[in-house]
Amino acid sequence: MPQDVFPRSEYESRVERTKERLHERDLxxxxxxxxxxxxxxAGYDGWSFYVHQAVVVTRDxxxxxxxxxxxxxxxxxxxxxxAEENMRAYSDDHVHSPYDLHPMDFLADVLEDLEVDGGRIGxxxxxxxxxxxxxxxxxxxxxxxxxxxxxxxxxxxxIHKSDREIAYMEExxxxxxxxxxxxxxxxxxxxxxxxxxxxxxxxxxxxxxxxGGDYPAIVPLMPSGDHTGTPHLTWTDREFEEGDPVxxxxxxxxxRYHSPLARxxxxxxxxxxxxxxxxxxxxxxxxALDVVEPGVTCERVEREWRETIAKYGVExxxxxxxxxxxxxxxxxxxxxxxxxxxxxxxxxxxxTFHMIPGLWEDEFGVELSETFRVTSTGAETLAxxxxxxxxx
Amino acid sequence: MPQDVFPRSEYESRVERTKERLHERDLxxxxxxxxxxxxxxAGYDGWSFYVHQAVVVTRDxxxxxxxxxxxxxxxxxxxxxxAEENMRAYSDDHVHSPYDLHPMDFLADVLEDLEVDGGRIGxxxxxxxxxxxxxxxxxxxxxxxxxxxxxxxxxxxxIHKSDREIAYMEExxxxxxxxxxxxxxxxxxxxxxxxxxxxxxxxxxxxxxxxGGDYPAIVPLMPSGDHTGTPHLTWTDREFEEGDPVxxxxxxxxxRYHSPLARxxxxxxxxxxxxxxxxxxxxxxxxALDVVEPGVTCERVEREWRETIAKYGVExxxxxxxxxxxxxxxxxxxxxxxxxxxxxxxxxxxxTFHMIPGLWEDEFGVELSETFRVTSTGAETLAxxxxxxxxx
Numbered sequence: 001m002p003q004d005v006f007p008r009s010e011y012e013s014r015v016e017r018t019k020e021r022l023h024e025r026d027l028x029x030x031x032x033x034x035x036x037x038x039x040x041x042a043g044y045d046g047w048s049f050y051v052h053q054a055v056v057v058t059r060d061x062x063x064x065x066x067x068x069x070x071x072x073x074x075x076x077x078x079x080x081x082x083a084e085e086n087m088r089a090y091s092d093d094h095v096h097s098p099y100d101l102h103p104m105d106f107l108a109d110v111l112e113d114l115e116v117d118g119g120r121i122g123x124x125x126x127x128x129x130x131x132x133x134x135x136x137x138x139x140x141x142x143x144x145x146x147x148x149x150x151x152x153x154x155x156x157x158x159i160h161k162s163d164r165e166i167a168y169m170e171e172x173x174x175x176x177x178x179x180x181x182x183x184x185x186x187x188x189x190x191x192x193x194x195x196x197x198x199x200x201x202x203x204x205x206x207x208x209x210x211x212g213g214d215y216p217a218i219v220p221l222m223p224s225g226d227h228t229g230t231p232h233l234t235w236t237d238r239e240f241e242e243g244d245p246v247x248x249x250x251x252x253x254x255x256r257y258h259s260p261l262a263r264x265x266x267x268x269x270x271x272x273x274x275x276x277x278x279x280x281x282x283x284x285x286x287x288a289l290d291v292v293e294p295g296v297t298c299e300r301v302e303r304e305w306r307e308t309i310a311k312y313g314v315e316x317x318x319x320x321x322x323x324x325x326x327x328x329x330x331x332x333x334x335x336x337x338x339x340x341x342x343x344x345x346x347x348x349x350x351x352t353f354h355m356i357p358g359l360w361e362d363e364f365g366v367e368l369s370e371t372f373r374v375t376s377t378g379a380e381t382l383a384x385x386x387x388x389x390x391x392x
Numbered sequence: 393m394p395q396d397v398f399p400r401s402e403y404e405s406r407v408e409r410t411k412e413r414l415h416e417r418d419l420x421x422x423x424x425x426x427x428x429x430x431x432x433x434a435g436y437d438g439w440s441f442y443v444h445q446a447v448v449v450t451r452d453x454x455x456x457x458x459x460x461x462x463x464x465x466x467x468x469x470x471x472x473x474x475a476e477e478n479m480r481a482y483s484d485d486h487v488h489s490p491y492d493l494h495p496m497d498f499l500a501d502v503l504e505d506l507e508v509d510g511g512r513i514g515x516x517x518x519x520x521x522x523x524x525x526x527x528x529x530x531x532x533x534x535x536x537x538x539x540x541x542x543x544x545x546x547x548x549x550x551i552h553k554s555d556r557e558i559a560y561m562e563e564x565x566x567x568x569x570x571x572x573x574x575x576x577x578x579x580x581x582x583x584x585x586x587x588x589x590x591x592x593x594x595x596x597x598x599x600x601x602x603x604g605g606d607y608p609a610i611v612p613l614m615p616s617g618d619h620t621g622t623p624h625l626t627w628t629d630r631e632f633e634e635g636d637p638v639x640x641x642x643x644x645x646x647x648r649y650h651s652p653l654a655r656x657x658x659x660x661x662x663x664x665x666x667x668x669x670x671x672x673x674x675x676x677x678x679x680a681l682d683v684v685e686p687g688v689t690c691e692r693v694e695r696e697w698r699e700t701i702a703k704y705g706v707e708x709x710x711x712x713x714x715x716x717x718x719x720x721x722x723x724x725x726x727x728x729x730x731x732x733x734x735x736x737x738x739x740x741x742x743x744t745f746h747m748i749p750g751l752w753e754d755e756f757g758v759e760l761s762e763t764f765r766v767t768s769t770g771a772e773t774l775a776x777x778x779x780x781x782x783x784x
Contacts, residue, residue, distance in 0.1 A: 045625070045626075046622070046624040046625050046626075047610060047611060047613060047624045047625075047626060047722070048624040049722050050520065050610075050722035050723035050725070070710075071622060071623055071624075071710060071752060072622060072623075072624055073622070074619075074621040074622030074752070075619075075622040075623075075624055075625050077622075078618065078619055078622065078625060079625070091709065092709060092710040092711055092732075093732075093734075095711070095730075096714070096725070096727045096728075096730060098730070098734060098735055099734060102518075123524060125523065125524045125525040125528070126494075126523045126524070126525035126526070127523060128442070128520060128521055128523065129520050129521075129722075130523055130524055131517065131518045131519060131520065131522055131523065131524065132515065132517045132518070132522055132523065132524050132526065132527035133517040133518035133541070133543065134518070134524065135524035135527065135528075136517070136527075149525070151525065192604055193604070194597055194598060194599060194603075194604025194605065195598060195604070197597050197604070198593075198594050198595075198597035198598035198604070199594075201590075201593045201594060201596075201597050202590050202591075202593060202594035203590075204593075205586055205589050205590035205593050205627075206586065206587060206590035207586060211586075211629050212584055212585070212586025212587070212589070212590070212627065212628075212629055213586065214626065214627075215611040215626060218439060218442075219439060219607040221439060226470065227466075227467075227470055229466040230438070230463060230464060230465070230466030230467040230469075230470065231463055231464075231467075232438040232439045232440040232463075232464055232467055233437070233438050233439075233467050233470060233471070234437075234438070234439060234606065234607060235597075235604065235606075236604075237603050237604055317483070317484060318462075318463060318484040319484060319487070322488070329721040329722060330439070330441050330442035330521075330721060331442035333442070333488070335488045336488075338487075338488060338490070340484075340485075342485075342490060342491060343490055360463060360466070
């Protein structure tokens with residue numbers, strides 16, 4: 001095996017658990033399209049998800065089978081633990097093709113070769129890169145297959161982290177702390193937003209003294225001023241001004257594992273309304289973290305947050321967190337458990353969540369987040385970073 | 393209009409051309425899911441494409457309608473030119489929902505409200521982020537609609553660049569030059585790969601003395617050593633060693649417009665095989681650029697490359713370039729014209745391509761690329777950077 005991100009036995013155990021789920025759901029195979037799931041099962045790591053690719057797991061065939069573009073086969077050789085015959089590559093004329101060829105035609109042939117083309121095949125129906133066209137093309141290529149929505153089947157396995165996965169997330173947390181410091185240091189009146197973003201990015205990739213950082217699945221988000229009323233805007237050429245709130249959400253990344261962290265800073269003296277909102281967010285997040293322990297439900301944790309801020313007359317209707325870890329753009333979230341009303345997922349030791357209860361008003365926003373793991377007795381935040389409103 | 397990336401008239405002209413295509417194809421509406429197309433028509437810019445969102449254009453309703461998540465509505469207010477009533481947002485319980493709610497349920501309501509729910513509706517069937525589930529959900533919500541594959545309808549409009557679009561790509565090219573210099577400067581034996589990546593990223597975002605850079609749609613790719621036999625691996629903790637070839641592919645970005653650039657460097661004295669391969673790539677790319685002019689087909693340009701390298705007994709079966717410009721992760725390519733056999737797209741003034749004819753052998757790879765625009769008489773490369781093998 002070319003890399004040793006995880007021991008082979010850990011990958012094999014993941015595949016075994018996937019096969020158990022296939023058995024439980026009476027599926028003959030699953031086509032895994034989410035790059036994070038492909039990495040989880042096969043180790044594959046490359047920026048090639050702008051073309052169609054997959055990892056196929058069947059109940060009967062021992063190893064997963066990687067399916068991708070011919071020029072990425074060497075990438076599969078370099079990063080996966082799979083045998084040579086289990087890396088199947090399609091020719092370049094399938095890519096954005098003017099020839100009425102589609103990568104799913106090739107994938108259909110692989111499924112035939114694996115003798116599941118007449119079986120029940122699970123598909124990740126709502127995964128970002130599994131397009132409508134991929135679905136209809138598979139349907140037309142394999143008229144005897146029965147396709148079943150198996151979205152999140154592998155994602156739900158990912159919710160339980162091994163010690164090694166936690167260790168990578170802790171390494172990522174060290175990077176998050178350094179990058180947050182770099183961002184807070186860079187922000188001041190008169191500095192363009194992009195300079196702060198550059199300082200953060202430099203640190204995210206340069207990492208710590210011992211190791212570097214991967215690219216994060218989401219770029220550093222840092223809306224400022226008027227833009228803090230919404231969480232997903234990125235930096236511009238604008239210069240920070242006295243009176244700007246600035247939201248910084250970022251994540252270090254190690255071997256594709258993340259540990260996101262958000263803080264808010266204020267350029268100049270914060271008005272009372274901003275300071276009070278920040279105090280409420282801090283109190284709310286601390287109250288919510290306090291009730292985390294094995295056996296508690298996600299909705300119970302959200303309720304603690306909501307009831308805490310309600311004392312100050314504040315209401316917030318969004319979810320306040322989600323399970324996360326391994327990820328590729330566009331998201332580091334796992335799309336399984338969310339910390340919100342109605343989510344009855346029971347927290348267990350070894351799960352990891354990003355709790356991000358921002359309050360985005362129309363005039364300004366404050367957000368502050370922690371990535372935590374569930375221990376045998378409570379929540380342990382991965383980053384160690386002061387939990388307050390900063391000023392610049 | 394909150395931002396002035398383009399004058400409102402330019403957006404209106406894009407919408408007008410979209411409506412003409414709807415008319416030609418007898419479509420009542422199109423649901424635009426590709427974030428680059430959403431930006432192109434509405435100006436919307438945010439890292440929110442990890443949830444479902446769209447811009448809807450109908451033949452009869454004057455403006456596009458943005459559909460997204462409630463917390464991103466302020467992002468739409470900040471970046472689009474649309475009237476308030478044309479920003480429609482769904483509540484957070486639609487996101488990765490445990491409640492059997494899906495954003496497409498909301499989108500279906502919008503289509504009903506726009507009175508096209510019984511009409512012919514174009515969908516971007518193979519766009520990243522338009523998932524199989526989005527498709528089946530729309531089908532079940534709107535049983536009277538006729539859905540038609542309208543993939544690339546807007547992308548094909550994007551192939552012709554306005555002067556202002558070209559100007560942003562030229563600004564991006566200045567950043568690409570600076571970032572390539574920073575990467576070449578950073579690479580030497582004993583330096584970890586991530587340090588070079590950090591230097592590149594810092595410069596990509598810090599930009600030039602006059603303006604900063606956006607995040608690129610693809611991270612800097614820089615496989616080195618054994619990994620140069622494949623193009624899409626990213627940096628690791630490994631230190632560069634004497635004898636390493638290193639491929640650097642990167643792009644500056646301005647207002648989401650890119651100008652990619654690739655070069656190869658060699659740590660130490662390059663062996664003859666590497667130098668010769670680089671010389672062949674340079675000769676091939678220059679021959680191919682020489683035949684570019686309005687009226688020439690994409691396949692003709694590829695043939696020039698192929699025949700040039702064939703003189704040295706080298707064959708390459710991949711496409712060697714593609715139309716590009718505006719983009720979001722995972723890709724800056726437009727997925728329309730490719731420079732490859734069988735692509736009969738006729739080059740016209742104002743089109744922009746990334747020509748990237750790498751040669752990836754099993755032992756090592758060499759790549760070298762240029763972004764060029766088609767002028768009234770030929771090809772003009774956007775970056776001005778020495779076209780040769782570098783050494784570190």
